[in-house]
Amino acid sequence: MSFEAYLNCFEDGEESYFPTSIVEDTFAPFITRREPEFSCWVVTYNATAQADLYLNLDPGDASQCSGFTVARPPDDPRLYDGLWKILRATSSVVYCPGECPPMVGRAETIPHLNPDMVEALGSPVVVLDGHEIRDRLERS
Numbered sequence: 001m002s003f004e005a006y007l008n009c010f011e012d013g014e015e016s017y018f019p020t021s022i023v024e025d026t027f028a029p030f031i032t033r034r035e036p037e038f039s040c041w042v043v044t045y046n047a048t049a050q051a052d053l054y055l056n057l058d059p060g061d062a063s064q065c066s067g068f069t070v071a072r073p074p075d076d077p078r079l080y081d082g083l084w085k086i087l088r089a090t091s092s093v094v095y096c097p098g099e100c101p102p103m104v105g106r107a108e109t110i111p112h113l114n115p116d117m118v119e120a121l122g123s124p125v126v127v128l129d130g131h132e133i134r135d136r137l138e139r140s
Contacts, residue, residue, distance in 0.1 A: 005137055007083060008056070008067035009092045010112045017064035018090040020057065026082045027053065049074035067092060073137065080130030087127070094133060095121055098140030103127045 009016045023041075024031075032050075033042040039055040052071040058064040073079055083094055087105025091112045095102040102117065102124040104110060110124050118124060127133050 003073070003096060003098075003137075003140075005070045005073050005083075005094060005096045006067065007070070007086060007092050007094050009065075009090050010109075010114055011091055012112060013114050015066050015114075016091060016112075017058050017066050018092070020055065020063050020065045022086055022089055023053070023055065023065060023068065026085050030078065043079070045074060045076040045078055049076040049079075051079060075134070077130055077134065080134040082130070083133055084127065084130040093117075093124060094127075094137075096137055096140055100136050100140030101125050103133055103136060 009018050027041065027043050030043040030045055031041050032044040039057050041053045041055065042050060043053060044050045051073050054069040054071065056066045056068060058066070084105055086092060087094060087103070091109045093102045093104050093109065093113055101122045102113065104124050104126055107126050113124060127136070
């Protein structure tokens with residue numbers, strides 16, 4: 001797939017942060033390169049499945065991030081399982097441009113989302129696994 005997907009954390013309608021270690025722990029087996037000047041981690045699943053994660057690090061504390069952009073998400077279930085794992089552990093949402101509703105891993109995240117984002121993208125849905133995230137992104 002050639003597009004970008006976004007994962008962002010919210011609390012009370014505002015951008016929020018979670019430990020960067022959650023992203024690290026989720027993707028550690030697949031991180032093949034780090035480009036600190038761009039806050040980019042390259043995750044590689046096989047020769048044809050690779051993506052760049054551009055982290056939104058807290059400017060004052062890189063141990064915290066508000067989420068990341070996934071550039072060119074590959075069609076590999078391990079990526080989407082990782083996204084779902086992060087959604088379940090944080091008050092985050094996955095979304096992309098197009099006809100895809102914002103996706104959360106827990107219903108209790110929904111009241112924390114930014115109202116302008118919900119108005120622009122539509123009502124959020126609770127996804128049950130990584131497969132559902134992939135299917136919804138592919139349809140957008």
